Structures are given as structure tokens and as C-alpha cells.
Amino acid sequence: MKNLQEKYIAGLDGLRAVAVLMVIGYHLKLPIFKGGVLGVTIFFVISGFLITRLLLQELQKTNKIDLKNFWIKRIKRIWPALILMVSVTVILSAIFNRLVFTKACRDFISALLGYNNWYQIFNNISYFDNGGAPSPLLHCWSLAIETQFYLIFPLIIIIIAKFKSTKKERHQVLSVITTLLIIISAILMAVLFNPNGDPSRVYYGLDTRCFSLLVGALLAIIVESDIKIGLTKPANDIIGIISLVCVCIIVTKVAGYDAFLYKGGYLLTSILTAFVILSILRKQSMLSKFLSIPVIDWLGKLSYSIYLWHYPIIILISGGQSASLSIMLLEVTLTLVASVLSYYLVETPIRRGILSKTIKMLKDKIQKDQRVIKKGITIASVCLALVVTSTLCVAFVPKENMSDDIVQESSNKVVKKDIKKPETTPSTTNSQDSQYVDLSNGQEIINNLDVFVIGDSIVSGSFAKFQETFPHLKLSSKESRQANLSISILTSALNEEGWNGDSLIFALGTNGPLYDYLPKVRELLPQDKTMFVISLHAPYTQWQDDNNQKIEEFCKNTDNVYLIDWAQYCKGHNDWFEKDQTHPNKLGGTEQFLNCIKESIIKAYQKDKIKLTKKS
Template sequence: MEKKKRLKNARYITGFDGVRTLAVIGVILYHLVPSSLQGGYLGVPIFFVVSGYLITDLLNQEWQQNNKIDVLGFYVRRVRRLYPALLAMLVTTIAYITLFQKELLTNIKEIFASNLLYVYNWFQVLHKESYFDHFGTPSPFTHLWSLSIEGQYYLFWPIIVALLVVFLKQKQRIFNLIFILAFISALLMAFLYKTGSDPSRVYYGTDTRMFSILLGSALSFIWPSSALKKEISNKGRIVLDALGVSSLAAIILVFFTMSDQSSLVYRGGMFFFSVLVMIFVATVAHPGADMNKLMTNPLFTWIGKRSYGIYLYQFPIMVFYESKIQSIGSHPWRNALIEIAMILIVSDLSYRFLERPLQRFDYKQTFKAIKAAFTGGAKNSRQKVTVITGLVVIGIAAFGMVVVPQATATGSNDLQANISKNAKTAEKKNATALKKASSSESKKTDSSKKASSAKKESKVPVEKQSPTALTKAEAQKASNVYATAIGDSVLADGTDLLQDALPHMYVDAKVGRQVYNAADDIKALDAQGKLQDNVLVGLGTNSPFTTEQFDEVMDAIGSKRQVYWINVHVPTRRWEGPVNSMLESQKKKYSNLHIIDWHAYSKNNTDWFYDDNVHPDPDGSKYYATYIARELIKNM
């Protein structure tokens, strides 16, 4: 009876399942094939706008019908809808990593608790976790930041709606106020965003992301679903359909074009995208328009109803699958299809056997149901197996939360130790390289002459060359090479031997460095007089990048310098192919760009690398340093 009274004038808008489908497809493909759908992360603002609209619409209806909002009842309904699947995902994921990937158990109690309390996004901010550093061992919980923002919204919004209705009364005033608050949130995102830095703080923050939910909430006050009439004029229908189709087309276009590293995203782009979504949602909600029909079909309905589970399970499945498959980069689409199938199967099982049943389950009968499973004989054998399996999984997860590993995998420790050692030795070698380079200006210019003369000199026979050490003749040529190297952890891993082979090379290598923040670092090196005429670049390991970001790096280096860019060997990541293809294509644009094909040279030699199959181990570093030194000598 309560449900009928509370939802007396409500209608189920089937097209919203289609909108959710659009959102979840964007998010999934962004994670699986980022080079093909670089703006798919904007599926999350779509979820936010829809959620803000629907929740506020229902709260408004409740106020109109009952002259009050049952806040406690609202909380109970949200918990019953969202907690079972979230809790199941957390427990099963923790159980899995307890058994198979113990290195992911670090901070697991805090991760578990912060997700249940819906504050995980702030945990990520405080721990400086990057959403955009895709390399290393990704957390299977990274994506849950958005659920925390929604959870915080659910906690306060019913109370805020009641206060707004009581004190402002007029819906237009309420709309104006909420829209202003949304705009302030977007301004805060723009203010806190720093060009060339990791944007994770503004990406995760409730304060900087709330505008999407607020826009949906504002819409519900001037566009309540229960007040929209099916009978409208032809002109009105045409206007709504035109707005709906054009906003949908714009949303899809942005999915394909707006990179998560573009400054435009954080300086108004995401806000205006959310406004587009608000317009689109308004047209889908209106029964007199045709957009609801357009977004309603069996496939969209099936996916839309399971979109919560799909979103929940996508990241754990991707992380676990990709940790076992070493050829992700070689077959990105094949692996993507396998992962999509796994996500759909798991989310369907969650929807059928967890989300729907537990939404109606009387939790007061929990112990009675468990007892019945063990005392009902053969007829309850399936329930008994289910209960036992659940208890075992819970037990494993509980054990994992208590027994936290003292250290990460051995290979990871060895790599970190090697990078730390190299960083210390690089300081001394860099000082020597700078001293040699600055001893005379003529020496600096003479270096390019000597290096370029290498082509004219007779080459050392291939059979006398060692793949792990330069010959005496090559070492002599290498001693005349003056260069600056800038790169990420792969370069940092090979710095020591590389500087042994090229003693006049200054190296600036940082773990986690991305192409999008390299331009500022290069400009700083130039201002300090550390950027020489030959520049070696080792970037692209951590994520794909746009041509605009590549252009920024090349512009920072300048057209008068020769650039030697080492392409990437990242078979465990799907951007390996797109990054290397993009680097090759840029040679046509930049005459001073030379690609060092480390990928082709190393791809069939897994024994050269640590367990991650990306960073060369001590033996592999010999091949890395020798090959790069040889390529520099050959091309200068």
C-alpha cells in the first residue's frame, strides 16, 4: 500500500534504460579500447544526470502526495537496491585476490570500509591514486569512486529537497539555485585543474563532479515526469525530437573526440557535456516526443536493467583477465570481446539471482532462510550449496582483510630497487654529462659533426657486434654523442647501463611520467640549459596519448633539435599497437623525428623482462642500452 501511495503518479520511462545503455557502453569501451573511444569515460556524467533527475523527481512526487519526505524510508530503499550487488562484488573480489593476487590486498580493509560508507573517492584523493596512470597493477576497485559520489548525494539530497521546497517554494527559483550550484562545482573543477598535471583530484572529487547530478536534479523541478503530457502540438514534438536527436548526436561525437587528458574537459567541457545530457534526458522523459521510443528496444532494456551490475563487475573482470593474458596489446579487440562476454554473463547472474531477489527479500527472515537450507532435506540442496559457497567466499575475504601482505611481488621489488639505485647513480653521471657538455660551446656543436660522421665511417661487421655491449669502435663514437633523455619508468630502469654506453647523456626519467605532462618538464630542462641538441624520448608506456599532446612535446623540444623516440613494448596493455602506429605516422609530419623500434627488437624475447613483460631485467637492460646506443650512433 505504501508503494502505491508513494508512487501514485509515477511512470516508468523505458527510454532511460537506453540512456543507461549508452552510458555503460561508453565506459566499457573506454576501458577496453581507449584509442577507439577516447571520450567513453563521459558515460559516468550520463549516469549522474539520469540519477539526479530520477531521484529528485521521485522525491518531488513524494512531497506532493504526502506533504513530507520519508528520509529513512528513502535510505532503506537505496540500500536495498544498491548494497547487495556492491557487497557481493567487494567480497568476491577480495576473496579472489586473497587466493590469486595477494599484492592487491594492500589497504584492503580501508578500501572495503570506505566503499561501504560511500567515501572511497576521497580515499583515492587522500592516497593520491591516479585514475589515468594505466600502467602497473591496477586496482579492481578504481571505478567505484562514482558510486561514492552518488552515495553522498543520496545521504544529503532528500533533506536538501525538503528544505528547498519549504523555503523557496517556487520551482523556477529552486531550479535557478541548483543550476548555480552546479555551475560553481564546474568552476571549482576548472580552478583546481592544473595543465600538464594528473587530473585525478578533480576527476574523483565530490565537489568538482557534483555538477552533473545537480543538473539532472535541477531539471526535475521544471520538467517533472508526472506533469508531462503525451498530447502536444506537432511543432512541439518536432522541436523536442530535433533537440533529442541533435543532443544524442553531439554526445556520440564527444565520445569519439574528447580525450580525458584534454584541458578543455576540465575547463568547461565536462559541464557543457552534462548540459547536453540534461537536454537529451528531458526529451527522453517527455511522452509527447519520439526519443523515448528511439531509446527503447529489447537490447537496450536488457543492458539498461543490468547496467549497475555491468558497471560494478567490469573493472575486476578486466583487471583479473588482463593479469593472466600476456598478449593484450597484440589482440586488443579479440580480448575486448572476451572480456565483454564475461562482464555480461556475470552481471546477468548478479541481476537474476542477487539484485532482484534481494530487493524484495525480508532481511528479518535471513537466519530462518539459512536454517531452512540445512534442514529442508534434498529439496533444499541447491539452497544449501548456495549458502555454503557464500560462507566460504566470505571467510576467504575476511581472511584476506586480516592477513595483509608485507610486500609486493619479488619481481616488482627488484624493479623498484633497481630504479632507485639508478636514480642515485644518475645524479652523478648527469653532473658529469652536463660538465662535459658545457665545457665549451664548440664541443657541443662538434658533437653533432662527429656523430653524424659515423655514417661515413666504415661500419663494424655485424658478426663482430655483441647485442649486449658496444664494440670499441662503437664506444668511441658513443663518447662523442651529447644528448638529453627524458622518459618514464622503462627509461629509469635502464638509465645506468644507458649512461655507461652514452657517457655524455643527461637523463631525466620518472616513474609514471606521461606524455601529457612531459612538455612542461622539457621546457624546464631547456630553461636550465640541460636540453641538448639531441633528445631521446622514452614515453608512452603508461597510457595512450593524443596527437595534440604529442605536438606539445615536439614543440617544447623545438624543430632545431633531433628527436629519437623509443617506441613501446607493452604487450600486456591494449594501447601498445595504437601508440606505436601513431609514432610511426608522426615521422611524416616531423622531419627531425626518428623512431627507435624497441618493440620490434624485443618483442620475441620475454626472458629480457621482469614479470610485467615491460621493464627490462638486468640482462634485458644490457640489450636495451646497447640497442638504443647503436641506433643513436647509426642515425646521428
């Protein structure tokens, strides 16, 4: 292909800047970046393209690929900054936040050795749902995927080169194999994705994510082949701009856990990114000029450092929760400062060979540049000191587990309990002896309400308070329960167990998106029975706000459905929760949780004058 940039590609660093801004916006929980995880997809496509193009050019020029040299260059590019970030993060978290430190310790080895993605998978660690603040090293999963790609894909190229001697033959075979691998990987993502569960397995896996890197690789094969693409400059510009705009629209409209991404959205974004890169490649293209604006280009050069540092800084300062504008500005500023220091004082000197030059000057009898030696020794000493200190922290600093404070009751409780009702103030109405409850007496409503609660560990942790509050109670709760299971639970209760109570309390949504299960539950529930839905307080999950919005709209627009606004009720009362800021604690939290439920139920029955039969 002609009229393309060869060595340094103006605008590609700018595209990296766009990608890292998407990721930062996502982790800051800015609504406009609800799909900011796609920034990582852009990084994957860029990496796949650059690495494959580099390998193909070397193969064409020297008729071989120097794997040792290739891997050494990758190590110099990835590990110095990574080691620095991991070491500093472990030390700071050990000092300031022992819970975050404990989680960082679990990721310490896997983050450094390039298998963090598989560690997260085999330990069932969610990217989207965390008990309390997540590990500050959780973002290292993407580096692990790239590392694994760098180990495997060059070998594929070398094997093909052994059997196909001409450039044309090599590229033909490689393009076919790469295309097949893209299709297989994308299909695996779609098939393994479970819309009723956490998508982290397919999000982390090399097998389900490598298609993005391979799309970049396929673009490099096409670019390095003699294929002619008859696009005029205006057409090239239009395609590139439209593709980038489409990616930005997806980022603003589609959440990172949305089924669309796993059913083709990630693949679509990868292909659109490839079109953007193709547009940038053309000399003097509009995108190339725009993304080469000095400040954008500079941020792009820092993008790897920014990606490394932004996440631990956000976790250590705000815990990954939505924060005020001033806190976000502080996090962004510290990220930029740390990235600049890392890039200019550690990454760039090491990439340019400062350590090897220092060793050679100290070892050989040649003219010694004291400035180079001093700089090299300083960098090596600081990095070594940080690594040793962080390793000692991991080995000896006491850990603190949040799970010790969260009591999980046994699952699937079914309770039918009658207790002596407390005395109530006699009613002055003539309906005292009727079959219906006097609605002016709130406690009498609670005492006579036959209620069925479907919940997760939030309900399990408050089990004793539910028993104490509701004399006529049926309760089903289980840790990590997803909303989809409410359908089978309610169906079984109605058809097999013969439940015919007054109200259903729906207390799910902490462990995953609600999707469209609320209307399905209401449809199953007989029309004469009231339904109450509890809003969420789960600030470390990605779906809290979306679920609460769905709950609010559903309660507002559906007959005989009422909101129990726990999210609003507990606002400003962090002392009601365990350290995960999700489970009400035993020091008043569970009591306030039940108070919120009681008050909401009483208000609904009194406001709408809902008839409630007295229970014997």
C-alpha cells in the same frame, strides 16, 4: 509539464545500456570508445534526475520526505550487488593474481563504505595511469560519488521545504541553488584541472563531478514544476536524437584525459544527456521507442550489475591491457553471466524484501512459506560466507607489492663521464685522422656522441646502463615526470649550464599525454643538433597509443628528428619488464633498452651521414 511518462519511464533503461556499453568499450581499450568514461557522466545525470524527481513527488504528495525509507531503499539497491562483487573479486584475485589482490585490499573498505573516490585522491591513485594492472575495485569511485550525493542532496531539499511551504516557492529556490551549485562545481573542475599533470583529482572529486548529478536534478525540478515548454513532438524528437548523436561523437573523438572534457566537455555532455532524457520522457517519442527495444531495455536493467562486474573481470583476465578479440569476447561473456546471476539471484530478491520477509516468518507465528524461507536463508548464507571469506583474505593472505621490484634511482642526475674507449677496427679511408667520426664504425659513433637524456623513472631504472653505454652523457631523470617539464630542463641546460652537445634523447610520455611539447622542445633545440624520441611501452596507461602516434608523426614530419622505436623493439618480450610491464628489468631488460637506443642512433647517423666531431 504535460504528455510526459510518470512512473516507469520507457527508454531510460535503454539509455543506461548505452552508457554502460561506452564504459565497457573504454575499459576494453577499443579505439572507438576513447571517451567512454562519459558513460559514467550519463549515469550521473540519470541518477540525479530520478532521485530528485522521486523526492519531489514524495514531498508534494505527503508534505515530507522519509529519509530513513529513502536511504534504506538506496542501500537495498546499491549494497547487495556491491558486496557480492567486492567479495568475489577479492577471493578470486587472492587465488589467481596476488598483485591485483594487493591493490584490491587497499580499496576494500573504501569501496564498501562509499568513500572510494576520496581514498583515491588522498592516496594519489590515478584513474588513467597505473603501475601495472590497476585495482579491480577502482571503478567504485563513481558509486562513492552517488552515495555521497544521496546523503547530501535530500537534506538540501528538506531544509528548503522547511522554509518554503508552497510547491512553486520550493522549486524556485531549489532551482536557483541547484544552478549555482552546477556553476560552482563546473568552475572548480576547470580551475583545478592541470593540463600538465594527471587529471585524476578533478575526475574523482565529488566537488568537481557533482554538477552532472545536479544537471539531472535541475531537469527533475523543471519537469515537476508547472513550466510549459512548447515543443512539438517532432522538435522534441530532433533535439533528443541530435543530443545523443553529439554525445556519441564526443565519446569517439575525445580521450578521457583530454583538456576539453575538464574545460566544459563534461558539463556539455551532462546538458546534452538532460536533453536526451527530456526527449525520452515524452510519451511515444522516437528515442523512447528505440531505447525500449527489448534487448536494449534488458541490458539497461542489468546495467548496474554489468558496471560492477565488467571491470574486475577485465583486470583479472587481461590486466586492463589491449587484448585480442577472443579475449574481449570472453570478458564480455563472463561479465554478462556474472551480471545475470547477480541481478536475478541476489539483487532483485533483496530489493523485493526477501530477507525481511524471511526474518519476519521465522520470528512471528504466522503461516510460513518454506520456499521463501529457504531462498532467503540461502541468499543470506552465501553472501555472509563470501563477506567473511573475503575479509579473512584481506586480513591474512600475504600481499605482493610490485614496487619492490622497480628500482627508482635518485632524480635529476647530471653526468659527465669520460671512459677509455674500446679499441675499434682501423678505418681504411683517408679520413682516419680527420676531426669527424668514421660513420662506418657504429661503436665509434656511440663513443663520440655527446648526448643529453631527459627522462622519467624508465630512464632512472636504466641509469647504470646509460653510464656504461655513453662516455659523454648528461642525464636528467625523475620519477613521474611530465612532458611539460622538458621545456624548463632543456632551457636551463642550454642557457645556464652551457650544454652544447650533439644529440637530445627525449624519453618522456609514460606519465601523461605529450600534448604539443615535442615541437616546442625541437624549437628550443639548436637546428644542428639531432633529436631522438623514444616510443612508449606502457600498456596500462590510457595515453600510450595516442602518445606513440604523436611521436611517430612528429619524427616522420620533422627534420633532424629520429624515432627510437622501443614499443616495436620490445614487442613480444614481456620477460624484459618488471611486473608493471613498463619498467625494463635488471635481468636483460635495461640492456635491451640501451641496445635499442644504440642501434637507432647508429642507424640514423649512418643513413643520413650526419657529421659527428671526434671527442678528445
